[in-house]
Amino acid sequence: MYDVNIVKCENYEEENVKQALSSLINLTGGLDWVKPNMNIVIKANLVTFMKPEQAATTHPSLLCELVKMLVEKGANVVVGDSPGGLYTPAFVNKVYTSTEVEKITKFGGKLNQNFDKKSVTFPEGKVLKDFEYTSYLSDADAIINFCKLKSHGMMGMSAATKNLFGTIPGTLKSEYHFRFPNHADFADMLIDLNEYFKPKLCIVDAIVGMEGNGPTKGTPRHIGALLASTNPYKLDLACARIMGLEKENVTTLEAAYKRNLIPDSYKKLSCNQDIDAFVIKDYNNILVHSGILFDDKPELVKKVITKCLKSTPKLDKSMCIGCKKCYEICPAKAIEFKNNRPHIDRKKCISCFCCQEFCPVGAMKVKRPLVAKILN
Numbered sequence: 001m002y003d004v005n006i007v008k009c010e011n012y013e014e015e016n017v018k019q020a021l022s023s024l025i026n027l028t029g030g031l032d033w034v035k036p037n038m039n040i041v042i043k044a045n046l047v048t049f050m051k052p053e054q055a056a057t058t059h060p061s062l063l064c065e066l067v068k069m070l071v072e073k074g075a076n077v078v079v080g081d082s083p084g085g086l087y088t089p090a091f092v093n094k095v096y097t098s099t100e101v102e103k104i105t106k107f108g109g110k111l112n113q114n115f116d117k118k119s120v121t122f123p124e125g126k127v128l129k130d131f132e133y134t135s136y137l138s139d140a141d142a143i144i145n146f147c148k149l150k151s152h153g154m155m156g157m158s159a160a161t162k163n164l165f166g167t168i169p170g171t172l173k174s175e176y177h178f179r180f181p182n183h184a185d186f187a188d189m190l191i192d193l194n195e196y197f198k199p200k201l202c203i204v205d206a207i208v209g210m211e212g213n214g215p216t217k218g219t220p221r222h223i224g225a226l227l228a229s230t231n232p233y234k235l236d237l238a239c240a241r242i243m244g245l246e247k248e249n250v251t252t253l254e255a256a257y258k259r260n261l262i263p264d265s266y267k268k269l270s271c272n273q274d275i276d277a278f279v280i281k282d283y284n285n286i287l288v289h290s291g292i293l294f295d296d297k298p299e300l301v302k303k304v305i306t307k308c309l310k311s312t313p314k315l316d317k318s319m320c321i322g323c324k325k326c327y328e329i330c331p332a333k334a335i336e337f338k339n340n341r342p343h344i345d346r347k348k349c350i351s352c353f354c355c356q357e358f359c360p361v362g363a364m365k366v367k368r369p370l371v372a373k374i375l376n
Helices: 014-027 060-072 089-098 101-107 135-139 160-167 172-179 183-197 232-242 251-258 299-309 325-329 354-358 370-375
Strands: 005-008 039-044 076-080 117-121 130-134 142-152 156-158 201-211 219-229 312-315 335-338 341-344 364-367
Touching: 005 014, 014 060, 014 201, 014 219, 039 060, 039 135, 039 160, 060 076, 060 101, 060 142, 060 201, 076 101, 076 135, 089 101, 117 135, 130 135, 142 160, 142 232, 156 160, 156 232, 156 251, 160 183, 160 232, 160 251, 172 183, 172 354, 183 232, 183 251, 201 232, 219 232, 232 251, 312 341, 325 335, 325 354, 354 364
Parallel strands: 039 076, 039 142, 142 201
Antiparallel strands: 005 219, 117 130, 142 156, 201 219, 312 364, 335 341
């Protein structure tokens, strides 16, 4: 079996989705492992109140088709996520409505309505030794990670590995940003989550991805592909190539490479098709430089280099509506409001880009230093 499988799918029309998803899953081993009455959770990307055409969330047509396939096998299927914000029935059900994921109920699937939290210890984790997660996942016999391919202000790319941050309940996510302010540690935390939950199958919605000011306020970009793998890290390596990114531009990939979870190049992946045939050469990425690149340097030198290359959030004053969402969500309490506008304390800012991700009008942008621009 290939490390990564990829199929063409030009749009979200029902027949195209059915044919492409069926072909993709068969290439990735099929669904013979699904048994009657098995409890399967589809962990979608339902980051916030977004419509499908905004390309921030897993498209409902894909979720509906996957639910049909699993229900036909006799499985009990639950679709869920913990979006950014409150992890309450009222909040999450509004997200279900806006993302149109409610449609899966027509085909025998259920939307998660268990909003309890569960604590766990994980001594095998590199940085995440104990954590709380959304307890509905503990009832799953298998988890399918169905993510959306997007640019990402903090990690460089959001795909399979990053999608499991949605296992952390609601506003606790901000605490985890503060708990792991170093981007390399945050990437290792995401990998630890994947190692704990071990999804049975990972699928990427890359029919229409997001470029630019992702992962919520970017621009939809047609790619025309679906990808799948049983390995989230190898899948992400292939996704990065499609976006025109090197592993050095995606912090989770650098962390995965250091942990011997991926090869040093996408060229060493086995794939059913030539990945290069799917590359979008002018994809508008948010380029990040991971501090991991400089681990062999003295600590002082590493700090200076990292500071010179570090991207930071920047306000576009002309777009700001003074809603205070950035102020409310900032885990480092680095934002103050003066004259109805946010002001960022750069000494406190940890560049988690929560303000950029959840600004309702996209007024927070990613500012890249001149040195970083020159290097790219």
